[in-house]
Amino acid sequence: MPKETYVPSLFSLFRQYGYDGATLSKISEATGLGKASLYHHFPGGKDEMVQSVLGYAGEWVQTNVLALLAGDGSPEVRLQKMCDRIDELYAGGTQPCVLAILQSGTGRDLFHDSVKASVEQWIAAIAVVVVEAGIDPMVARQRAEDALIAIQGSLVVSQALDDPALFQRVMQALPQQLLAQSSI
Structure with a gap:
């Protein structure tokens, strides 16, 4: 099978354990591949994974977030x-963000630039929509x-308190808050 077959399992694994916590045995278990097969599909090891x-996450965001923001x-x-798609991605506030997880431990040093670029792209796309609604570009x-602080913060707090309703509340209110004519 092509290596792309294993990426969704790796996504779930790294989302749960981060870079440092995703051991070779956990990776093997999640993908069903032995060590030799893992290195056959991912010769660069865990970094390549x-x-x-x-x-994979970037493609998902492009299709399910950025394209929607730029759409009709x-x-x-x-x-x-x-917000609806983000709610699905995080399973209503019960699943962590792989980008946030990769910003801790060794992963930060290795993947910070990629994560930063993704976050910047998302912020810029939201700002464009807010400007279209007549909000000053700096305010937008x-x-x-x-908005990203609210999404990520509510995700962390929802998981810490075992209460996904907190995340869901933020996701419901976010569009109106972004477009309010007075400051948030």
Whole structure:
């Protein structure tokens, strides 16, 4: 099978354990591949696996977030579609963010630039939609940054308190907050 077959399993594994916690035995168990087969598919080892996971996540964001934000419909409709897809990705606030997990431990040094580029792209896309709604570009940029802070922060707090309703509340309110004519 091609290596792309194993990337969704790797995504789940690195999302749960991060770079440092994803041991070779866990990777083998998640993919069903032995050590030799893992290195056949991913000659660069765990770093290549994470790069594949980041590529997979990037494609998902491109299709399910950025394309929706750049698509048809009112700014509120496009932002709501983004929130709906993000809610699905994080299973209503019960699953962690692979980008956030990779920003801790050894993973930060190895993958920071890739994660930073993804976050910057997402912020920029949200800001464009907010500007289209008539909000000043500087304010739109700040609101887009605040949106990611709200998404990621509510995800962490929801998981810490075992209460996904906190994340869901943020996702429901976010489009209106981003487009409010007064400051947030």
